[in-house]
Amino acid sequence: MRNGPDRLRALNVPQRVQVEVDGRGTPAIVKRETGSATRVEAVGEMWRINDEWWRQPIVRHYVEVVLEGGGRLVLFEDQITGEWWMQKP
Amino acid sequence: MDRYLSPPPTSSVAVCVWIPLFALRCEEARRPELASQPSALLAPDASRRVVWQVSPLARHAGVRPGMTVSQAIGLCPALRLCEPDPVHYDERFALLLAALARVSPVVEPAELGLAYVGTDGLEGLYGGPEQIVEAIKRGMRNAERGAFDPASSSSSAFRVPRSAFRVGWGQGKFVAWVAATRAKPGCAIIVHAGEEGKFLAAQPVAVLPLDPDAHRRLRQLGLRTLGQLAALPEEAIVSQFGRAGRRWWRLAAGATAEPVVGRVLPEPISVSLTFFTPVADREMLVLALERLIERALRHPRRTGWRVQAVRARAELERAASWLAAATLKDPSADRDHIAAPLKTRLAQAPPAGAVERLVVEFTAFAPGTAELQLFARDAGAAARAGQRRALRSAVQEITLRLKRPMLHHVIEVQPWSRLPERRYALIDYEP
Numbered sequence: 001m002r003n004g005p006d007r008l009r010a011l012n013v014p015q016r017v018q019v020e021v022d023g024r025g026t027p028a029i030v031k032r033e034t035g036s037a038t039r040v041e042a043v044g045e046m047w048r049i050n051d052e053w054w055r056q057p058i059v060r061h062y063v064e065v066v067l068e069g070g071g072r073l074v075l076f077e078d079q080i081t082g083e084w085w086m087q088k089p
Numbered sequence: 090m091d092r093y094l095s096p097p098p099t100s101s102v103a104v105c106v107w108i109p110l111f112a113l114r115c116e117e118a119r120r121p122e123l124a125s126q127p128s129a130l131l132a133p134d135a136s137r138r139v140v141w142q143v144s145p146l147a148r149h150a151g152v153r154p155g156m157t158v159s160q161a162i163g164l165c166p167a168l169r170l171c172e173p174d175p176v177h178y179d180e181r182f183a184l185l186l187a188a189l190a191r192v193s194p195v196v197e198p199a200e201l202g203l204a205y206v207g208t209d210g211l212e213g214l215y216g217g218p219e220q221i222v223e224a225i226k227r228g229m230r231n232a233e234r235g236a237f238d239p240a241s242s243s244s245s246a247f248r249v250p251r252s253a254f255r256v257g258w259g260q261g262k263f264v265a266w267v268a269a270t271r272a273k274p275g276c277a278i279i280v281h282a283g284e285e286g287k288f289l290a291a292q293p294v295a296v297l298p299l300d301p302d303a304h305r306r307l308r309q310l311g312l313r314t315l316g317q318l319a320a321l322p323e324e325a326i327v328s329q330f331g332r333a334g335r336r337w338w339r340l341a342a343g344a345t346a347e348p349v350v351g352r353v354l355p356e357p358i359s360v361s362l363t364f365f366t367p368v369a370d371r372e373m374l375v376l377a378l379e380r381l382i383e384r385a386l387r388h389p390r391r392t393g394w395r396v397q398a399v400r401a402r403a404e405l406e407r408a409a410s411w412l413a414a415a416t417l418k419d420p421s422a423d424r425d426h427i428a429a430p431l432k433t434r435l436a437q438a439p440p441a442g443a444v445e446r447l448v449v450e451f452t453a454f455a456p457g458t459a460e461l462q463l464f465a466r467d468a469g470a471a472a473r474a475g476q477r478r479a480l481r482s483a484v485q486e487i488t489l490r491l492k493r494p495m496l497h498h499v500i501e502v503q504p505w506s507r508l509p510e511r512r513y514a515l516i517d518y519e520p
Contacts, residue, residue: 008162008170008514008515008516009497009514009515009516010502010510010511010513010514010515011499011510011512011513011514011515012509012510012512012513013510014510049507049508051507051508058508087509087510088509
């Protein structure tokens with residue numbers, strides 16, 4: 001979201017990640033754009049967002065995960081494109 | 090303080106001077122590039138950021154006051170949003186009032202960008218209504234150029250496009266206001282005595298001080314013009330709308346003319362010191378000057394006002410005299426600020442002999458800080474404006490070093506959105 005050159009910038013824009021899922025479809029390994037891969041230690045809350053069905057539908061499946069080493073991350077799968085992203089909740 | 094003041098001057102004949110979108114005009118004067126872009130000011134005190142004043146280009150794109158930032162950006166992606174600076178607008182408006190006060194002693198500020206000038210008795214000075222209106226327009230243009238104040242002739246005191254102001258003349262403030270709203274930019278409409286009824290009859294009821302509900306009810310009753318309203322019996326309107334209805338009916342019928350009530354300006358303050366023996370020592374004179382200014386500043390009549398013009402005069406031996414006068418570009422209540430130009434004069438052109446008596450006079454005043462912030466929406470808004478000023482120099486330095494401002498505001502866009510990236514945005518901080 002921009003308002004002219006460098007005027008208005010959205011905060012908390014999702015960042016692309018690669019996610020390997022286990023047999024139940026929950027994240028098992030997260031690869032960031034930097035290339036580092038981290039194993040998921042635990043999966044916390046999950047929730048869905050289904051919005052803007054009247055124009056360009058947005059369907060996201062959010063998963064809160066705890067990474068190996070203790071880092072906490074919120075991931076979501078864009079269920080229209082199948083891509084994974086990370087974002088602050 | 091009231092016991093030092095005479096009753097406020099009034100005038101039944103009014104001239105309304107109106108600069109629509111005054112705050113936005115002030116921003117355009119500071120940042121000329123805004124004039125060619127769709128722009129809008131954010132509201133100074135809203136808990137949720139909404140649009141306050143909207144430029145004609147942005148209005149053309151559908152942006153309206155009261156819209157949220159997301160609505161406005163949605164309608165006009167190129168919209169330039171500006172943080173408001175209420176104290177700056179107050180200062181500009183104070184300069185405008187000072188310019189009008191040079192034409193008439195009766196000036197009543199109504200709201201930011203809107204003031205009434207009383208013209209009773211000015212015919213002897215200027216001539217008929219046309220000449221008085223011309224004098225007011227000339228005063229406005231002088232204010233734009235900064236020419237009304239000789240001390241600030243090098244810089245523009247108040248710059249708005251000449252076409253920005255509209256002038257209306259009439260018996261009472263309401264007729265003058267309606268005339269100003271009907272005037273073309275840069276022009277005046279004069280409603281001569283006796284023509285008020287005919288002039289008002291054709292005007293829409295929206296010119297009355299109505300709330301939206303009353304406006305809707307009047308339209309439902311089929312009343313679209315002041316003439317239609319005034320044609321009904323006064324009591325019929327009163328039975329529908331109560332006391333407010335009586336006021337509307339009287340305004341519509343031209344049966345009431347609210348006078349312009351001027352501000353009371355303090356009379357000059359004069360303090361003096363007679364030396365036991367004539368003094369020629371310059372340091373002693375500077376000390377005496379400072380003490381006299383302190384005494385004058387403590388005068389009760391000065392409370393709430395800042396000093397704009399100061400004069401020092403000395404009675405010398407052998408009946409000679411010395412005079413130094415200064416008009417302060419930035420009115421002040423600070424001793425050193427007021428004394429500085431007089432001390433310079435004392436150093437450059439000292440008295441030609443020993444001084445027997447020294448007099449300091451404050452001859453013109455500008456509204457004090459409290460009155461200046463009359464139009465700032467609240468104290469918080471004024472404080473934010475002050476903080477912005479302090480940040481301004483820091484931002485300029487950062488921009489110089491890094492080629493772009495690295496400070497941003499966080500603004501709410503759609504805080505209720507389920508999508509986190511739509512809730513907040515960063516906007517460049519531009520002082």
